[in-house]
Amino acid sequence: MSYINFPSKLLEHAVAEFAKLPGIGRKTALRLVLHLLNQPKEDVHLFGSSIIQLRDEIKHCSSCYNISDTEICDICANPKRDHKTICVVESIRDVMSIERTQQYHGIYHVLGGIISPMDGIGPSDLQIEPLIKKVQESSIDEVILALSTTMEGDTTNFYLYKKLQTFEAKITTIARGVSIGDELEYTDEITLGRSITHRTLFDQNLQA
Amino acid sequence: MSYINFPSKLLEHAVAEFAKLPGIGRKTALRLVLHLLNQPKEDVHLFGSSIIQLRDEIKHCSSCYNISDTEICDICANPKRDHKTICVVESIRDVMSIERTQQYHGIYHVLGGIISPMDGIGPSDLQIEPLIKKVQESSIDEVILALSTTMEGDTTNFYLYKKLQTFEAKITTIARGVSIGDELEYTDEITLGRSITHRTLFDQNLQA
Numbered sequence: 228m229s230y231i232n233f234p235s236k237l238l239e240h241a242v243a244e245f246a247k248l249p250g251i252g253r254k255t256a257l258r259l260v261l262h263l264l265n266q267p268k269e270d271v272h273l274f275g276s277s278i279i280q281l282r283d284e285i286k287h288c289s290s291c292y293n294i295s296d297t298e299i300c301d302i303c304a305n306p307k308r309d310h311k312t313i314c315v316v317e318s319i320r321d322v323m324s325i326e327r328t329q330q331y332h333g334i335y336h337v338l339g340g341i342i343s344p345m346d347g348i349g350p351s352d353l354q355i356e357p358l359i360k361k362v363q364e365s366s367i368d369e370v371i372l373a374l375s376t377t378m379e380g381d382t383t384n385f386y387l388y389k390k391l392q393t394f395e396a397k398i399t400t401i402a403r404g405v406s407i408g409d410e411l412e413y414t415d416e417i418t419l420g421r422s423i424t425h426r427t428l429f430d431q432n433l434q435a
Numbered sequence: 436m437s438y439i440n441f442p443s444k445l446l447e448h449a450v451a452e453f454a455k456l457p458g459i460g461r462k463t464a465l466r467l468v469l470h471l472l473n474q475p476k477e478d479v480h481l482f483g484s485s486i487i488q489l490r491d492e493i494k495h496c497s498s499c500y501n502i503s504d505t506e507i508c509d510i511c512a513n514p515k516r517d518h519k520t521i522c523v524v525e526s527i528r529d530v531m532s533i534e535r536t537q538q539y540h541g542i543y544h545v546l547g548g549i550i551s552p553m554d555g556i557g558p559s560d561l562q563i564e565p566l567i568k569k570v571q572e573s574s575i576d577e578v579i580l581a582l583s584t585t586m587e588g589d590t591t592n593f594y595l596y597k598k599l600q601t602f603e604a605k606i607t608t609i610a611r612g613v614s615i616g617d618e619l620e621y622t623d624e625i626t627l628g629r630s631i632t633h634r635t636l637f638d639q640n641l642q643a
Contacts, residue, residue, distance in 0.1 A: 232534050234503055235502045237489045240485050245482075262457050263490065271490040277448050280445060281448070282471065282472060296444055322442065
């Protein structure tokens, strides 16, 4: 975008900070900052301090590495959840997405990323060791790999599979296939191919 | 959007603060907050404090009410600008837009909004009195009304015209017409109609 001549250094600085956020350009950043300028001082203090406080005080569950206000997160601390089934995800956003489906009642393990040599992220940068230790020590029945279907996701899946296959636990991945509501015509061929290869019994769908 | 079950009150609070911003929904707010969580602490402190500092320390130019770090803004303090021509705008964003064109060399007057009875904004909520006082006392040659072409903008234009017509200053409004690069076919009829009524001499365009 064209050069903006700021009437104030403070304004320019605040806009530059907002423009660092993903998906926020300089024009949007300016609009957001000017909006905040029109808000009462207390509201702006609340806004700024809420994010600083979050960053300073956030804890990760010492068992599953999900974000938590307590040492052990609500999911891991819930005795009604199935502690023999672990769903391995990339980030806490995925935990929230799966929780919203209300279809999963086991516990999670948040890797904090996926193996991505291009970005310099190797297995040691992720919470893989604690996962292996947990599977080894807690007689886990099933590990569900729920990572993205990207090259990095597949690499990580394979790495985890190699590390975990020596244990008792069954290793599964979430089903890939045509989205509900999607027309076959518009589904990409890899997804469609997989959905045919991994077809399920019709009466299995009726139960769901 | 569907209900999000937050694993942390701090996270929920920060997301709620972001979601108050215009055009930012809860999903985008969550994405932005999780992005900030992955940044170094110092960066997040810089982000939060930049906006708090802006809100606390921002000044408005005592002459034109533009945002400024100093008592008198750079534009009003510039002796090379034409101090006999005042361009009346709604907000500082409009000042920045007009400055970017590099076509205007007068000074500004920022109203801080437009008259909008529906939102409870009357003339006394805007910087109209200082404008009238300035026109009256400083022997201004021209007042350019550069407000939005909305009903509220037109109302404000008319109100200002009524208040200012008793003085010497010429009162003008910015030209309305077909945007440069636009095809006539896709221009709305009101704009097209105005652009015909207010047609200009062809050689006048050649000079520009």
